Amino acid sequence: MPKTSARPQQGNPGQSILRAAAEEFAERGFAGARVDEIARRAGVNKAMLYYHVGDKASLYEKVVLDGVAEVTVRLQEGLRKETTPEGKIVAIARAFEALGMAKPYMPRIILREMIAGGGDLPSPALAAFGRIIQLERVILEEAASEGIFRPVNPVTLHILVVGGTMLHLVTRGVRERIKKLTGPPIPEPRARPAEAVASLLLEGLLVRPRRARAKDKEQTRGPRSLKGHSAKARKVLPKKEPI
Amino acid sequence: MPKTSARPQQGNPGQSILRAAAEEFAERGFAGARVDEIARRAGVNKAMLYYHVGDKASLYEKVVLDGVAEVTVRLQEGLRKETTPEGKIVAIARAFEALGMAKPYMPRIILREMIAGGGDLPSPALAAFGRIIQLERVILEEAASEGIFRPVNPVTLHILVVGGTMLHLVTRGVRERIKKLTGPPIPEPRARPAEAVASLLLEGLLVRPRRARAKDKEQTRGPRSLKGHSAKARKVLPKKEPI
DNA sequence: CCCACTACCAACCATACGGTTAAACCAACC
DNA sequence: GGTTGGTTTAACCGTATGGTTGGTAGTGGG
Structure with missing residues (x-):
């Protein structure tokens, strides 16, 4: 030494x-x-x-472990304040957003690894991701049992929350390039992807979920079903298994 | 010849x-x-x-352009049948899912490019992606003006729908590995990610959107707000700008 | 003043890589 | 049967790359 x-x-x-x-x-x-x-x-x-x-490999390992440690800490801190499932979902998104702000290289590295199959990832990093998914599973189960969330697969949620947040951060470059080719009319998303992603995932695209819509009819704001076929075509998704 | x-x-x-x-x-x-x-x-x-x-570069270009052409065709075919915005969103997800089934290498290549900034992508490919986002923009605007969808940023939607679908397909390998480290209790998502993603995005996680919940109180199935602070903590997301 | 020890560096090495070449191969045509 | 011309191949080339080495410089301790 x-x-x-x-x-x-x-x-x-x-x-x-x-x-x-x-x-x-x-x-x-x-x-x-x-x-x-x-x-x-x-x-x-x-x-x-x-x-x-x-050597190169140990260099990579140090970088990855450092980043994973950071997101783990941020996540724990962020979750401490939240008591509702909604708040927890947002906290997860925010933790990865914060990681991307503090260490802009991390989302790229993590996404690359996910795509490549994680072959270059050290086991502790994989385990950390596993723990996050587990956490999400618990959040989902609790919220579902309380009737707050619909039943949703934790992996799907993880991919959308974490993947979506990181993809926002990471694709800024391509988006610029694409915009140059297609002209202006593609509005940039909010500066804070965590909010955008979590909000959309929590509330959904549809103004009214079908379940509620079935009970009281046509009290929504828009004109809705002007086209005659919409009623039938609206039934796109078979709802047997949990999302 | x-x-x-x-x-x-x-x-x-x-x-x-x-x-x-x-x-x-x-x-x-x-x-x-x-x-x-x-x-x-x-x-x-x-x-x-x-x-x-x-050479290597032209090899890559041919692979990419071929894949992009395929997803473009599939998307056009899929959209032809759909008339509702929900149906169109599902169709977009399905097109990329189908691409991933027919050419399992494509989602990886596309995601990698998005992460890397698209530097190795030929312009026609970038333009094609731009057109898809434009399409989503139009779908969103029409649906929002009819009161079917809440206002959402098309880039955010694109990232979640397309990115989410492709990430499902692409992360199977890592998921296996993670599961080996954390034990069984992570259930695999549905075999058809397009449905899982689109359904979650359309309906959202919350069983009842706040808007409707405010009108009639506490008629949901679960016990809900046992914790006293939940009412305040529920307000996580500032809802000023469109998602 | 010298020794031991850390920090540092220019030059080097073996290999792997993208890409080329010159010659061989082989079906079809005369 | 020989010529032609697309097709195939083993061997090769220059460079880039990950990694090493032998040595120097500066510093604190004795």
């Missing part, structure tokens, strides 16, 4: 290396990331990088 | 090469894909690959 630092060295090089690595990994993926480029970004010699942190 | 084929050659090599390439690209990403590995998978010599299809 270092007895002290040999030189007045500005800032732990390990941190700047990890940061640079994280950005490279986020932009190019694990396979695409170049160790030389990481060293260049961090402003250190490549050998220093190996000296301080280790 | 070939006058005939020189050898009784089983099947166009171009097709098997493209398929092999697509799978490599899906598994490792563009940077991570190895041309030698693509050739090996396709069972052809590497030089043959260059002779028939071209």
Whole structure:
């Protein structure tokens, strides 16, 4: 171990290396990331990088575990205040949004891993995600048993809440590009994706759910069923199994 | 051009090469894909690959454009039958689900591109995605003006519908792995993610939207507000701007 | 003043990778 | 049977990449 630092060295090089690595990994993926480029970004010699942190794989592992730890902490903090299932769902979305704000590279890395099958993910990271899904399962079960939520599969919810929030953060670049090709009329979503995602998931698109609509008829604001076939065509989704 | 084929050659090599390439690209990403590995998978010599299809970049472009063309066609077909906004949303989800069933590599490639900023995407592909979002915008505006849907940002909807559907298809591998670490109690979502996603998005999690709930009080099935603070804590989402 | 020890670096190495080439192969046509 | 021309291949090439090495510089302790 270092007895002290040999030189007045500005800032732990390990941190700047990890940061640079994280950005490279986020932009190019694990396979695409170049160790030389990481060293260049961090402003250190490549050998220093190996000296301080280790090889490419351990670099990646450190970045991932650090990010997962952060989202775990944020999630626990965010959940502490919430007592309702709605509040908890929003808190989950907010935790990942906050992660994306603090460490913009993390959502990309996480999504990439999910897509790739998690082969490069260390087990603790996988386990952490598992715990989050479990948590969501419990929230859903409790809320469903109290009649607050409809029965919904926790994996589906997780994908939509967490995946949706992270995709918002991550796709800003493509959206810009797409907008340049198709002209202006695509409005940007809210700056805070967590709210947008959670709100839509909680309330749904439909102004009135069918269940309530069946009881009292046609008291909604819009003109609704002007087209004659709408009544039949409205029945799109078979509602046997839970979502 | 070939006058005939020189050898009784089983099947166009171009097709098997493209398929092999697509799978490599899906598994490792563009940077991570190895041309030698693509050739090996396709069972052809590497030089043959260059002779028939071209270099790595053009290989990738062909795969992407082919996939985008397929989803475009499927989407148009699916939409033709639907007249209601609900039906159209489901049709969009179904089109991407069908793409993922027919070409399992496509969702991975598309998601990867979205994450990476679309830098390797050919313009026609970007434009196609732009058109889909435009379409969703129109659906949302019409439905909102008729009072069927609440006002929602089309990008948010697109991310949740299309992203959510593709993430379902793509994360099966990680889910298996996570389940092995956390034990059984994570139920798999439905086999048809399009339905799960669209249904949840249309109806929402909450059994009763607040709007309707405010009018007649506490007629829901569950015990509901046993905790005294739930009434206040229920107000999580500021509802100023459209989702 | 010298030793031991950490921090650092330029240059190097082996391999893997994308891409090319020159020659062989083979069905069809004369 | 020989020529033609698309098709296939083994071997090759230059470069980029992950990783290493031998050595230097600076620092605190003796």
